[in-house]
Amino acid sequence: RETMAAEPGTSEVRPQHRFDQDSLERYLSSRLPGFPRQPAGALAVRQYSSGQSNPTFYLQKGGQAFVLRKKPHGPLLPRAHKVDREYRVQKALFSAGFPVPEPLLYCSDVSVIGTEFYVMQHVQGRIFRDISLPEVGPAERSALYLAMMETLALLHSFDLQSLGLQGYGRGPGYCKRQVSTWKKQYDAAAHTDIPAMNKLAEWLANNLPPDDNEESLIHGDFRIDNIIFHPTEARVLAVLDWELSTTGHPLADLAYATQCYFWPASIKGLGQGSVLETPSFEELISTYCRCRRISTTLSNFNFFLALSYFKMAAIAQGVYARYLIGNASAENSYEFAKVVKPLAERGLELSKRSSFSSTQHSISGELFHQSRAGQEILLKVKQFMKQHIYPAEEVKLFIHLNTEDRWKKPPLLERLKELAKAEGLWNLFLPDVSGLSQLDYALIAEETGRSFFAPEVFNCHAPDTGNMEVLHMYGTEEQKKKWLEPLLEGKISSCFCMTEPDVASSDATNMQCTVERDGNSYVINGKKWWSSGAGNPNCKVAIVMGRTKNSSTSRYKQHSMIIVPMDTPGLKLIRPLSVFGYMDEIHGGHFEIHFNDVRVPVSNIILGEGRGFEIAQGRLGPGRIHHCMRSLGAAEAALEILCRRAAQRQTFGKKLYQHEVVAHWIAECRLSIEQARLLTLQTARKIDMLGNRRARKEVAMTKVVVPRAVLKVIDYAVQVCGGAGVSQDFPLAFMFAYIRTLRLADGPDEVHLSTIARWELLDQSKKLTAKI
Numbered sequence: 001r002e003t004m005a006a007e008p009g010t011s012e013v014r015p016q017h018r019f020d021q022d023s024l025e026r027y028l029s030s031r032l033p034g035f036p037r038q039p040a041g042a043l044a045v046r047q048y049s050s051g052q053s054n055p056t057f058y059l060q061k062g063g064q065a066f067v068l069r070k071k072p073h074g075p076l077l078p079r080a081h082k083v084d085r086e087y088r089v090q091k092a093l094f095s096a097g098f099p100v101p102e103p104l105l106y107c108s109d110v111s112v113i114g115t116e117f118y119v120m121q122h123v124q125g126r127i128f129r130d131i132s133l134p135e136v137g138p139a140e141r142s143a144l145y146l147a148m149m150e151t152l153a154l155l156h157s158f159d160l161q162s163l164g165l166q167g168y169g170r171g172p173g174y175c176k177r178q179v180s181t182w183k184k185q186y187d188a189a190a191h192t193d194i195p196a197m198n199k200l201a202e203w204l205a206n207n208l209p210p211d212d213n214e215e216s217l218i219h220g221d222f223r224i225d226n227i228i229f230h231p232t233e234a235r236v237l238a239v240l241d242w243e244l245s246t247t248g249h250p251l252a253d254l255a256y257a258t259q260c261y262f263w264p265a266s267i268k269g270l271g272q273g274s275v276l277e278t279p280s281f282e283e284l285i286s287t288y289c290r291c292r293r294i295s296t297t298l299s300n301f302n303f304f305l306a307l308s309y310f311k312m313a314a315i316a317q318g319v320y321a322r323y324l325i326g327n328a329s330a331e332n333s334y335e336f337a338k339v340v341k342p343l344a345e346r347g348l349e350l351s352k353r354s355s356f357s358s359t360q361h362s363i364s365g366e367l368f369h370q371s372r373a374g375q376e377i378l379l380k381v382k383q384f385m386k387q388h389i390y391p392a393e394e395v396k397l398f399i400h401l402n403t404e405d406r407w408k409k410p411p412l413l414e415r416l417k418e419l420a421k422a423e424g425l426w427n428l429f430l431p432d433v434s435g436l437s438q439l440d441y442a443l444i445a446e447e448t449g450r451s452f453f454a455p456e457v458f459n460c461h462a463p464d465t466g467n468m469e470v471l472h473m474y475g476t477e478e479q480k481k482k483w484l485e486p487l488l489e490g491k492i493s494s495c496f497c498m499t500e501p502d503v504a505s506s507d508a509t510n511m512q513c514t515v516e517r518d519g520n521s522y523v524i525n526g527k528k529w530w531s532s533g534a535g536n537p538n539c540k541v542a543i544v545m546g547r548t549k550n551s552s553t554s555r556y557k558q559h560s561m562i563i564v565p566m567d568t569p570g571l572k573l574i575r576p577l578s579v580f581g582y583m584d585e586i587h588g589g590h591f592e593i594h595f596n597d598v599r600v601p602v603s604n605i606i607l608g609e610g611r612g613f614e615i616a617q618g619r620l621g622p623g624r625i626h627h628c629m630r631s632l633g634a635a636e637a638a639l640e641i642l643c644r645r646a647a648q649r650q651t652f653g654k655k656l657y658q659h660e661v662v663a664h665w666i667a668e669c670r671l672s673i674e675q676a677r678l679l680t681l682q683t684a685r686k687i688d689m690l691g692n693r694r695a696r697k698e699v700a701m702t703k704v705v706v707p708r709a710v711l712k713v714i715d716y717a718v719q720v721c722g723g724a725g726v727s728q729d730f731p732l733a734f735m736f737a738y739i740r741t742l743r744l745a746d747g748p749d750e751v752h753l754s755t756i757a758r759w760e761l762l763d764q765s766k767k768l769t770a771k772i
């Protein structure tokens with residue numbers, strides 16, 4: 001016989017499952033197209049160790065691999081082990097493009113290997129036996145679980161008729177039948193009395209859901225270890241083990257797939273031992289509901305979870321019964337006797353829970369009411385981050401920063417942008433386009449701020465956001481068509497040129513750059529620096545602020561903003577500026593730009609001569625809040641790094657977090673983040689209710705408080721990580737450099753503090769006047 005390349009998870013065929021391999025080989029040679037005929041007697045067979053029901057075998061001959069599933073030998077429980085049904089459902093699903101192994105041949109002739117069997121294609125990929133997926137990082141784990149949920153939603157979306165599976169199930173009343181089937185199976189296999197099992201059966205029978213006539217194709221055993229994933233991507237290649245598939249209520253599959261979140265701590269070791277923390281239960285539910293376009297508030301989900309536990313308990317009892325008669329297909333079958341009672345007890349407990357929904361509650365979520373659309377988009381963004389952005393960051397994007405192409409946009413970033421756009425996660429920062437409030441968007445911005453790359457993927461990154469706001473609010477139709485539209489589509493990017501090297505620009509009236517009318521043109525002369533994004537190869541336009549000669553005496557009416565295409569003669573990129581040594585290439589860097597007689601048409605002026613300060617005020621309010629929320633996302637990411645490191649490393653006989661000083665730092669970080677977030681949300685709400693101008697004091701307060709709070713968190717995280725914290729192995733140094741600039745950019749702290757004091761004094765004087 002052939003020596004077999006090792007197939008993970010297989011062993012020699014167990015004695016009780018042996019069959020006539022020569023007979024099988026002869027049969028396959030004559031019936032299975034493409035099965036290698038020569039040399040005879042070379043078929044190698046191994047048995048998969050997992051799976052408690054229909055024994056499954058790995059077949060190999062002539063470099064080709066197949067999988068065979070058969071009924072077990074000996075007496076069997078009624079209605080179980082129907083391999084012909086498995087074959088039929090796989091065939092229908094494969095034809096519909098659903099990920100299942102291609103079924104190749106079914107044999108009802110028991111004379112071949114002693115029982116019915118079928119053969120399917122062998123799919124090469126990853127199977128995770130431990131549901132907590134310890135072999136992958138949190139981002140990949142989330143991505144894999146979310147892919148699994150999307151696949152489940154796809155399964156439930158099929159129309160039975162179009163699959164040709166009419167009559168596959170037994171009609172309406174699935175839940176009722178399930179309760180009675182599993183009760184019968186349990187009774188047939190039970191060897192001791194377990195009161196919780198009886199009570200649970202009774203509760204289920206008396207609390208059947210009113211919509212028990214729903215009929216979708218359901219899998220019946222939908223778990224992560226029944227899925228083959230792509231070898232490197234978070235993509236489902238095949239769903240296995242269709243023995244329990246039928247038609248019925250889809251929430252039964254969903255509850256079964258998410259039961260691990262409620263798994264009793266006392267049961268360990270049956271592939272379900274650890275509680276899954278990432279992704280959360282809510283995320284799985286919301287992914288599923290989004291894909292099926294149903295509400296995330298699931299009524300009667302307690303019934304389905306209780307049913308799941310009842311079924312698990314009955315299956316465990318059945319496996320144990322088969323073990324007692326020597327007919328179980330896995331080696332650890334005897335352990336199943338111990339789990340029946342705790343499973344039944346957990347089922348009873350779950351039956352009493354009143355509601356399950358995917359709405360996540362946090363202190364800020366309860367105090368600040370998000371719109372329904374805001375909640376949904378936030379959840380979609382969270383999933384997108386987990387499914388696409390974190391895995392991309394882990395494997396590709398950070399590596400790109402160290403290549404010679406680092407000033408170019410990595411193609412992966414462009415692909416992610418397309419994906420985000422297709423999902424409608426695009427231009428969320430602009431209320432008139434997204435329909436979101438500032439409060440809604442503030443929470444979304446925080447989520448995207450966890451990654452350096454995410455804001456751009458969602459077309460929500462500075463300075464484009466601010467420039468788009470300017471053009472949207474103040475641009476002419478022609479300006480909008482020419483520049484706003486391609487910016488909104490993400491086809492081009494832009495920069496904003498206000499700060500100058502030769503004058504203190506926190507007082508913008510110092511500005512020296514001139515914008516002078518000359519016939520049908522404006523001519524721009526001057527030097528700018530810190531023009532963020534100007535080095536992006538896609539940066540096609542700048543909004544430039546400069547001094548215009550006019551008759552007004554007000555210091556704040558001497559300046560104008562004007563649109564300057566980057567390829568206008570006379571505009572020259574002089575040099576990129578570094579930020580604590582970082583060039584920030586992926587965001588297009590920060591450039592010094594000189595303008596020498598740069599001539600643009602008069603139609604490029606925005607709003608009109610002398611209106612520059614007016615525009616700057618309108619531009620900076622919401623933008624500052626978004627920056628602050630994004631940086632809170634970075635603070636959360638830094639605190640996560642801090643806590644992980646504190647739990648991993650040990651000094652002087654204790655884990656780092658066990659030293660009280662480190663524990664206090666952790667607490668301080670949490671205090672800072674919560675306080676800063678509450679202020680930011682409060683400001684966002686005020687902008688929503690009263691507009692930018694009336695929220696100026698709050699905007700200034702937020703702009704001072706948040707960067708300070710976030711820097712404090714990052715600094716503690718650096719301290720706890722030791723030398724690693726300032727190295728390229730951790731993102732903390734880059735985070736620190738970036739957040740530190742927020743205490744200068746968009747106005748230094750001192751300017752904002754002066755603003756706050758001015759408004760405070762004004763408010764106090766109003767109070768005094770009111771008292772008099």
Ligand SMILES: Cc1cc2nc3c(=O)[nH]c(=O)nc-3n(C[C@H](O)[C@H](O)[C@H](O)COP(=O)(O)OP(=O)(O)OC[C@H]3O[C@@H](n4cnc5c(N)ncnc54)[C@H](O)[C@@H]3O)c2cc1C
Nearest residue numbers: 496497498499504505506530532741744745746747748750
């Ligand atoms: C990473 C980064 C990106 C940037 N991106 C852009 C961009 O895209 N476009 C753009 O135009 N600019 C950008 N800037 C520039 C930024 O907005 C300016 O640096 C900022 O406005 C301060 O101006 P300045 O550097 O000229 O500092 P100055 O005005 O010289 O101020 C220096 C210091 O003086 C003190 N000071 C100032 N005013 C007062 C006061 N009233 N009371 C007490 N002390 C005071 C403060 O401590 C202040 O930090 C960016 C800056 C950085 C670091």
